[in-house]
Amino acid sequence: MEIPWLTDDNIVKYIAQFFYQIEDTLTDDSSQGQKLLNFLKPNPSIWGVAHNPVNLELICSLWGDIDWSETKTLxxxxxxxxxxxxxxxxxxxxxxxxxxxxxxxxxxxxxxxxxxxxxxxxxx
Structure with a gap:
């Protein structure tokens, strides 16, 4: 089984779609997708892991359930x-x-x- 790798543009689109689909379940505002992107891009190790679709799904799900507002690096x-x-x-x-x-x-x-x-x- 092969897991395809995502491009940077695909990651941005996936995150936008993910948070659009769950925005009514979020207690915070609907800009969680942009906040996640702002967090991921300066963290190269996690940004690299996000190029795998399974990992990106987990990252988005985890981000949607945990308050990361105080976290700068991880x-x-x-x-x-x-x-x-x-x-x-x-x-x-x-x-x-x-x-x-x-x-x-x-x-x-x-x-x-x-x-x-x-x-x-x-x-x-």
Whole structure:
């Protein structure tokens, strides 16, 4: 299976379309797409990762669910950590487990078996 890489223009179009489709679910104003672009472009490591369609979908989804207004730069490890936490919280929501007041460690503890399975799968 091959994952095609996106051009810079495709990324801009995808982000605009993504946030247009979810703008009625956002609590903030509808300029989230532009804010994301303003954040991504000066961060070359994350901008590079955004050229993969799967990663771009995850970046947009994560951006739409987390307040990044105070964040100026973001290391890849911090981005992956936030992404993992966000995915765990989505999983807990689907399992009808209230995670709203859980700290990060509690979320990871709650998803320990699932994360362990995914770590093993990735390693193999």
């Amino acid at each position: 290391a890849m490890t911090a981005w992956y950590d936030k992404l993992t936490e966000w995915l765990c919280r989505r999983y807990l929501t689907k399992q009808n487990i209230d995670h709203g007041k859980m700290k990060d460690k509690a979320v990871y503890t709650q998803c320990h078996k699932e994360l362990q399975f995914l770590e093993t799968l990735a390693f193999r």
